[in-house]
Amino acid sequence: MIETTETSGAHSPLVFSGMQPTNTLHLGNYLGALRNWIKLQDQMPCVYCVVDMHAITVAQDPQALAASTREVAAAYIAAGVDPKRSILFNQSQVSAHAELAWVFNCVARMGWLNRMTQFKEKAGKNRENSSVGLFVYPNLMAADILAYRATHVPVGEDQKQHLELARDIAQKFNLDFGAPDFFPLPEPVIVGPGTRVMSLRDGTKKMSKSDESDYSRINLTDDADAISQKIRKARTDPEPLPDSIEGLKGRAEAENLVNIFAALADTTPEAALAPFAGAQFSGFKNALADLAVAKLTPLAGEMRRLLNDPAEIDRILKDGADRARAITVPVMQEVRRLVGFVG
Numbered sequence: 001m002i003e004t005t006e007t008s009g010a011h012s013p014l015v016f017s018g019m020q021p022t023n024t025l026h027l028g029n030y031l032g033a034l035r036n037w038i039k040l041q042d043q044m045p046c047v048y049c050v051v052d053m054h055a056i057t058v059a060q061d062p063q064a065l066a067a068s069t070r071e072v073a074a075a076y077i078a079a080g081v082d083p084k085r086s087i088l089f090n091q092s093q094v095s096a097h098a099e100l101a102w103v104f105n106c107v108a109r110m111g112w113l114n115r116m117t118q119f120k121e122k123a124g125k126n127r128e129n130s131s132v133g134l135f136v137y138p139n140l141m142a143a144d145i146l147a148y149r150a151t152h153v154p155v156g157e158d159q160k161q162h163l164e165l166a167r168d169i170a171q172k173f174n175l176d177f178g179a180p181d182f183f184p185l186p187e188p189v190i191v192g193p194g195t196r197v198m199s200l201r202d203g204t205k206k207m208s209k210s211d212e213s214d215y216s217r218i219n220l221t222d223d224a225d226a227i228s229q230k231i232r233k234a235r236t237d238p239e240p241l242p243d244s245i246e247g248l249k250g251r252a253e254a255e256n257l258v259n260i261f262a263a264l265a266d267t268t269p270e271a272a273l274a275p276f277a278g279a280q281f282s283g284f285k286n287a288l289a290d291l292a293v294a295k296l297t298p299l300a301g302e303m304r305r306l307l308n309d310p311a312e313i314d315r316i317l318k319d320g321a322d323r324a325r326a327i328t329v330p331v332m333q334e335v336r337r338l339v340g341f342v343g
């Protein structure tokens with residue numbers, strides 16, 4: 001059971017979340033978000049999206065994008081998203097996302113978007129040459145959530161600022177169009193020890209799909225050998241493990257491995273550390289490798305099985321898109337009326 005905050009207003013609880021189909025999903029995506037998605041299915045209706053329109057904010061090879069969209073859908077299902085209970089689809093099949101994003105482009109302020117740290121990180125020195133889509137990406141993310149009037153959004157720590165922006169957009173829309181409670185202010189659900197999984201090579205950097213070193217991350221498609229090797233080679237410091245979690249402060253790599261252990265074992269960092277207090281890293285790493293292999297390899301196997309039948313994945317995505325559209329149609333009708341669009 002995941003503790004969730006109640007949202008203001010009279011909106012029925014609904015979860016929305018999504019992941020970009022760019023490269024393979026990794027342990028950070030799994031522990032920060034996907035695992036919580038699975039649990040939330042027992043608590044409220046859930047809508048889970050493969051956000052292919054977000055992916056094209058940077059250049060994508062069309063064939064690779066299509067393959068990656070199916071792969072991410074397979075990862076959702078393999079991890080436990082039930083496409084019958086929850087709605088699973090890819091964003092580009094439901095036009096409400098793009099339509100509402102345009103309205104939000106006209107609600108959000110330049111100053112708000114200028115503050116987004118992820119744009120600064122992604123654009124880097126190449127700001128002038130970034131796509132306009134990359135800059136307004138958070139508006140599309142707000143549209144994803146609010147087209148369903150979703151109340152809860154399970155994500156990793158790095159999406160917190162984007163969610164604050166989604167709340168600001170919802171609030172300004174409600175105010176500007178005289179509809180005080182039209183959109184809910186969506187609550188981030190950022191819970192558990194895996195909300196910010198760090199690189200295995202550098203404990204100060206987030207584990208990321210775009211890191212050039214494959215040893216920095218564990219991909220959900222890695223086999224047992226790759227997982228074990230990456231954990232054994234993970235950077236640590238020369239000290240033994242501390243007696244308590246306070247002793248992990250200032251030891252980013254050690255703290256990261258303990259958090260990963262706790263998240264995979266579904267326990268607290270304190271409980272994960274206790275049996276290894278004062279020990280060298282080698283024994284801890286062996287246990288962590290065994291745990292990661294036990295938890296992750298069945299998922300990779302199930303993904304491979306699902307990907308053998310891409311037509312079935314496409315069928316699931318289409319069925320999900322039909323159900324998703326049915327939720328967005330009345331919301332968009334009301335948005336059009338509030339904004340003053342005729343017809």
Ligand code: TYM
Pocket residue numbers: 016017018019020021028029030031032033051054140141144145153154155156157158159162194195196197198206207208
């Ligand atoms: P994306 O595709 O970068 O990541 C997908 C999810 O994985 C989480 N995550 C992590 N969690 C812990 N540690 C890490 N190292 C780590 N790396 C990634 C992310 O926080 C995210 O939850 N903008 C979003 C996708 C999106 C979305 C939405 C999310 C589009 N529309 C609407 C929620 C609601 C993104 O790029 O996530």
